[in-house]
Amino acid sequence: MHADIHLQLHALTATELRREAAAVRPDAAPRVPVLRARLGWTLVELGLRLATPAHRPATLAV
Secondary structure (H helix, E strand, O other): OOHHHHHHHHHHHHHHHHHHHHHHOOOOOOOOOHHHHHHHHHHHHHHHHHHOOOOOOOOOOO
């Protein structure tokens, strides 16, 4: 199967699933994945700590 056709099939399936989910809960707003974002930034901070030398502390822009 060609990659283009494969991607189109996935897009159609995703559209159908979103439509079905909206029919079940029409008042539900899209949720922001807070836990996922928090975990991602924690992993970034850990990576910075591992990548920087011990004599130079890691600083994050806030």
